[in-house]
Amino acid sequence: MNEVKRTYYINVGTGEVLEDPTTLDYQFEIQATEEDLAKLQELLEEVDNTSQNSYGATWLPWKVYYSVPQDQEYDYYLTEVYRAIHRLGNEHTRRHIESMNVLNQGV
Template sequence: MENSKKPYYITVANGEISQFSTVSPWDYKIEATDDEVIKLRQYFDQVYSSDIKGFFRAHTPYLQYHYDRENDAIDDTNKLIYKMIYELGDEEAKEHIRTQGLISRIEEQE
């Protein structure tokens, strides 16, 4: 894998990672190596997988609502995603994450 950092544009809601800012709307700009992008992609894939499991759990009437490991897994993975975006992001990304209070919540959980 190549170790030089390249710009990427991230859309958190749908887990999109693009090298082109004009292809679709994006939330955050980061500078990342290929390995870092692969790791971020894995986090997005984990959220998707947990979301699907949560969908099926929500439609199983005999399971109690508070038995919600899937949502806990999504929350934990989202913290990793935002932490990684904060570490790799440009100043605008960092400022947005700070003003939303996301990084303080992530650091409290560590």
């Protein structure tokens, strides 16, 4: 059974998935099934969780970024978000993400 794909608008910075492009600023447009959308929202939640965990390390001047495991987790999940958006995105979205060079190297 084919699930119906709907158009969604993604704001990675705020972690929001919108159905109405006029509601808020967005960076990316995707076509996703309910299952695709649920997976993307889980990844966005992980980005939010790991960003909060790594925030505390930014106040420690003797800690080098990326020496803290939470920073690596944050980068991993953010890269996974961009991979998912690339997979689900329209041509403009895919080109934009490819121009960011985050798919192979990570964030």
